[in-house]
Amino acid sequence: MLSLRVAECSLHSQKLAYQAINCRKHTAVLTDFGAVGDGKTLNTKVFNAAIRNLSRYASDGGAQLIVPPGRWLTGSFNLTSHFTLFIEKGAVILGTQDESQWPPLPVLPSYGRGRDAPGGRLSALIFGTNLTDVVITGNNGTIDGQGSTWWTKYRAKEYNVTRPYMIELMYSNQIQISDLTLLDSPSWFVHPIYSSNIIVKGLTIIASIYSANTDGVDPDSCSNVRIEDCYIVSGDDCIAVKSGWDQYGYKVGIPTQHLIIRRVTCISPFSALIALGSEMSGGIQDVRAEDITAIDTESAVRVKTALGRGGYVKDIYVRRMTLKNMKYAFWMAGNYNQHPDNNFDLKAIPEINGINYRDVVATNVTFAGRLDGITGDPFTGICISNVTMTMNLKEDKLPWNCTDIAGVTSKVTPKPCASLPEKRGVNCVFPTDRLPIEDVQLKTCSSA
Template identity: 65%
Template sequence: MSMAKLSALFLAAVAASLLCSWGIEGRTSVRSSGKSYQAISCRKHTASIKDFGGVGDGKTSNTKAFALAIANLSKVAADGGSQLVVPAGKWLTGSFNLTSYFTLYLEKDAVILASQDESEWPQVEILPSYGRGRDAPGGRYSSLIFGTNLTDVVITGNNGTIDGQGQPWWVKFRAGELNLTRPYLIEIMYSENLQISNLILLDSPSWFIHPIYSKNIIIQGLTIKAPVDSPNTDGVDPDSCSNVKIEDCYVVSGDDCIAIKSGWDQYGIKFGLPSEHIVVRRLTCVSPSSAAIALGSEMSGGIQDIRIEDNVAINTESAIRIKTGLGRGGFVKNIFARGFTMDTMKYVFWMTGSYGSHPDPFFDPKAIPIIEGINYHGFAAKNVTYSARLDGIEGDVFKGICISSVKISLKKKPKKLQWNCTDIEGITSRVIPTACDLLPEKELAGDCPYPTDLLPIEEIKLNSCPVPLIF
């Protein structure tokens, strides 16, 4: 071997050693940029993806660089935690896993680009509350950013971007060419104390954000965008999660902007972990073929204590949609919504008791869902086709519906039947146009109820963390 080659090998080995050492210890005395960001936790150690060989040219794969960075930074979890900074540039990568007591920070003009090479997306097991993949019976691809059994994780930035480059996945899905379920952009499982904030998320292959079997979650300040005809590009899907705050997000989607779930038919019933104690506020949604906020359809572990306030829907199929059916089991109860503003809607209110999508033929058709305690107040909508379509289930009436202080202005040629109601029970007060006979007008002393207490997640005080100056 020539002296030049020996020298090159020696330098590469030294560089690798330095990278590993640098990553283990992190930069404990990094200069501050003078700016700060809000987070559930600040970190003692900081590193840049460049420290681990990352190249931000939009062409070089950084999958190994992210894996190396996070593996090394995980070693200081017990010593104040760590922060991985992604500087300006285009950082192409396949799927990578996060660690605990960790922050992923994207600077302004930083773009994490999802690889379109399927070999960079490992297969992960099916979810036990679903019993199969949603796109195909087999397994599923790992999400772009993935984590399981984590504590204290922050994904944030100065409006940096995570681009899922989902177009090839959408084409394969529509053509029936996938044997595994498409990846999500971000999925965190069996974890607690999570924050995802102040980012731009684009073109996920499927759902954008999927926290599942997790608790104590803050999602705020996100811009989430996908073409309005893209398949299953839900914005945020809390799934069998508790104590969740979603606020100040802007979502343009080919599916539901927010979809609260808890497992699918017999698998969700057996797993039995509800989604509960969730607040969604100051959401702006554009989704012509889906809901601003959906409850279900996978709701077999139950959904309860959901609080929805001060949201906007524009050119969206419905404001809040409850989606269920025979075989789902579970429940949707104690739902509270107030202050919804809408423009150009197909429906304002929509409940579906005949949602027929099932994982397999082995569901129990006698597993009936319980829908009760649905409270809507202070809705204003214009350019509406139908005021409401509310379909319960024969022999399984949706009960305890209260709708108050609603004013709906119709489009120039609206449907003649404005309130289409079957198998429901409840009341309305001060609702225009007048509701169906199954929701008779009552004089209420006040409004439909809304809780006065705060959820524990609403009382969490964020810390002001310094933005590091990384070169």
């Protein structure tokens, strides 16, 4: 009787319109399954039971689970295909600090070990694998990972496994994560991996700037991805583009490619607006970033790699950046020597080529650029054009430091290093074609 009522006549009466890749025929409310939103009652079993119940409708128009206002304490739970998780305004999904509620998972094939520690890893708060057509959205509902305890224990080296991420979808296709506030993840916030056709839109992601490894959005061995209209405050990179770690990453060999990033604002005093790597061993190609802002942030778009990584970072296009109070406007590091173990191959030399920046305004910058390639493996095809930077250095400090790189510049102030000579008339390229993910149109759906 419960399943019939949930499928055909949910008692939820508030009707809200929202945008999604697909709408659903069936609707249920979390309280239909006995959930208690007092912030104290554990609802892990309820979330999992509700989603299992609704999974039967995957072939009949799909289903959506409405999380109403309240504070819904839970451990990790798994999503299903052709499914929407809708978190209403005033609703807070709280990640429990009871570690028994976070099931262990095997290490990721492209990492070979846990990212935090050699052991395995714990399941994300919201997890799914081998799914199709999944939407996690709301009208600015909240997911709070309550991560501070996890950060403290991690720094005290109390874990031999990797802390949970907030949202992780693996081996999945057609994903939307949008219009939510995400707070204090135990580790990375949004981690799609080995997946494709992904839209991340309208997220407010906030963690303490002193938190541990709270990356905002980490597309990892993913293709056809659109990240837009997000505001991120982080203790690590706001967006970290990844594709596996050293020998494990280039063995799996799934690149991240065809990625759009636009209209994103980042605050991260100790990390980057966008990091390319450091786990880039499966390759990163065709990243297009535009209309992005970094404030009080260590660097803008940073390449992070090293000998032993293998892989490549190429065909990167960035335009219309606004940077305020930065340590580095441009930073590339060929000596980012964090390795999963000692079995990496120093002959696995990364290829860094075709990195394009244009139309940048930066104020209160400490260093214009620190560009360090690899001896015997220079970073090539660097193009920087139409850039104005206002420095905060004393006159005796060099604004640029460049080694083992090659490229050109045009209309860049202050004057770049000798390995980036001025070439008049150059306007660094930005593609004019459209990626398929740009043409995905969202439908207007109802939450009731």
